[in-house]
Amino acid sequence: MTSADAELFDTGQYPERLYVETTTRCNLRCTMCMKHTQGNCLEDADMSFETFARLDSVLPHVRALLLNGIGEPLLHPDLVEMVARARSRMPAGAWIGFQSNGLMLTAGLAADLLRAGLDTMCLSVDSIALRERDTLHGGGNTPGLERAFRLLREARENTGRKDFRIGAEFVIMRKNLHELPDVVRWAGEQGASFLLASHVLSYDVHAAEESVFTPDTPQARALYGRWRDAAAAQGLNLAEYYAIFRRFHRTEEEKRLVALVQAMQQEASEQGIYLHLKRLIEREARADTLLHEEVAAVFDRAREAGEECGVEVRLPAVSTRAERRCDFVEDGSVFITSDGGVHPCYFLWHAYSCHLDGQRKIVRPQRFGSVREQPLEDIWRSAEYSRFRQEVCAYDYPDCSSCTMGPCDDMTGEMGPFEADCHGVTVPCGHCPWCLGGLQCLL
Numbered sequence: 001m002t003s004a005d006a007e008l009f010d011t012g013q014y015p016e017r018l019y020v021e022t023t024t025r026c027n028l029r030c031t032m033c034m035k036h037t038q039g040n041c042l043e044d045a046d047m048s049f050e051t052f053a054r055l056d057s058v059l060p061h062v063r064a065l066l067l068n069g070i071g072e073p074l075l076h077p078d079l080v081e082m083v084a085r086a087r088s089r090m091p092a093g094a095w096i097g098f099q100s101n102g103l104m105l106t107a108g109l110a111a112d113l114l115r116a117g118l119d120t121m122c123l124s125v126d127s128i129a130l131r132e133r134d135t136l137h138g139g140g141n142t143p144g145l146e147r148a149f150r151l152l153r154e155a156r157e158n159t160g161r162k163d164f165r166i167g168a169e170f171v172i173m174r175k176n177l178h179e180l181p182d183v184v185r186w187a188g189e190q191g192a193s194f195l196l197a198s199h200v201l202s203y204d205v206h207a208a209e210e211s212v213f214t215p216d217t218p219q220a221r222a223l224y225g226r227w228r229d230a231a232a233a234q235g236l237n238l239a240e241y242y243a244i245f246r247r248f249h250r251t252e253e254e255k256r257l258v259a260l261v262q263a264m265q266q267e268a269s270e271q272g273i274y275l276h277l278k279r280l281i282e283r284e285a286r287a288d289t290l291l292h293e294e295v296a297a298v299f300d301r302a303r304e305a306g307e308e309c310g311v312e313v314r315l316p317a318v319s320t321r322a323e324r325r326c327d328f329v330e331d332g333s334v335f336i337t338s339d340g341g342v343h344p345c346y347f348l349w350h351a352y353s354c355h356l357d358g359q360r361k362i363v364r365p366q367r368f369g370s371v372r373e374q375p376l377e378d379i380w381r382s383a384e385y386s387r388f389r390q391e392v393c394a395y396d397y398p399d400c401s402s403c404t405m406g407p408c409d410d411m412t413g414e415m416g417p418f419e420a421d422c423h424g425v426t427v428p429c430g431h432c433p434w435c436l437g438g439l440q441c442l443l
Helices: 003-011 049-053 079-089 107-116 139-159 177-189 205-210 218-233 238-244 252-270 277-285 288-309 376-381 383-394
Strands: 017-020 064-066 095-100 120-124 165-172 194-199 312-314 333-336 352-356 359-363
Touching (some): 049 079, 079 095, 079 107, 107 139, 165 177, 177 194, 177 288, 194 288, 218 252, 218 277, 238 252, 277 288, 333 376, 376 383
Parallel strands (some): 017 064, 017 333, 095 120, 120 165, 165 194, 194 312
Antiparallel strands (some): 352 359
16 A cells, blocks of 8 residues: 555545445345345345446456455355456455355355455354254255355365455344354354454344343443442332323322433433433343343353464444544545445345334435445545535434434334434434444444
8 A cells, every 4th residue: 555545545536445246146145134134225246347347447446346245245146247347446454244144155265366466355154053954054054154164165275365364244133142152153164264243133023022232331320229229228119100190199209210310311411421311211221231130241251262272353332432433434434335326334235124122213214326326435534424424423422222202203214314303403314223232233
């Protein structure tokens, strides 16, 4: 990478990471996938090679190119040519990779991809248990995954590409949580050097029930626990608050409980802590606090397994992080749909619905143009797109997942396209699950 390239990274004149959706077609029907849930408007399509070639002017300035979106990259007939074209234009040290289910891989295709310049392939492994045959990557098809890993190992050896990295991806759910350490070891045995884990994104109510991500920050849980114990010491029960707080006539004990809750909320406000009291009470009643501890313990065992077998384990947060960060915008990512559309992040890449905070959310894509009509760098530098990125990184939008009054119609999308949130911010990021720390992508 030249000094001029480094300067361009510093000034933000070019995006640093390209996520290019080579195809939206897939050979599987995974239950947790956007393609098979209510509200998605995704048609099967391949990106044309001509559209891919429109990225040529940006490729000399990027750090990474990821060739997948909502689809299986191995289905694209020009995938090898795309990798070769990108490699010939990208700077030294930049890498090319994608995630795959691996089932379409052949010995010839694996070797061709590595010779073309592919640096990383991450295979989906959500289970190695036979009982999950019909619902998760792996399970009853573990032999198919073993074959894919073997083909990648052999291609690495036959092409002399010792720098090629093989990885595994694991989507965390209640049904497979406790398999995670075993999957880490299994992936290591298959030649994986890293495993990327992410909590499930709930595209429907059934997936929401599978999520083990704790939506409250450690600070919120600690503050709640301290005040809950203080209430108990006074003979009061915080769980009774919502049954009495609207009453006009209250007993002396009820008045003390309301006053205590108001003092707790005041402290949370002064410390800048979003406190979703009702959810904290309900999760405790369902013993979800124990689930949080379970998840943390499994994560510890997964890290230990990784250390034992030489696998880098990349885990998400167990619970919402206090400081939000949009990894996509902060790291200079841009997302290109199969038709050439330019989008800012994974969350706003497509039209679909998901299930967040107890209700359906309609997500509409944020599109800034098309590489078929303008050079990508012109779109990236446009006033509209630049302003969007600046507003995202200001983080002035509310934490909608911790709002006791929401999520409101503005954020759920039920009343129409998003215009502004309750803070007056015009980027639809207050209800984004990625910046909370529970979702991860190949970066």
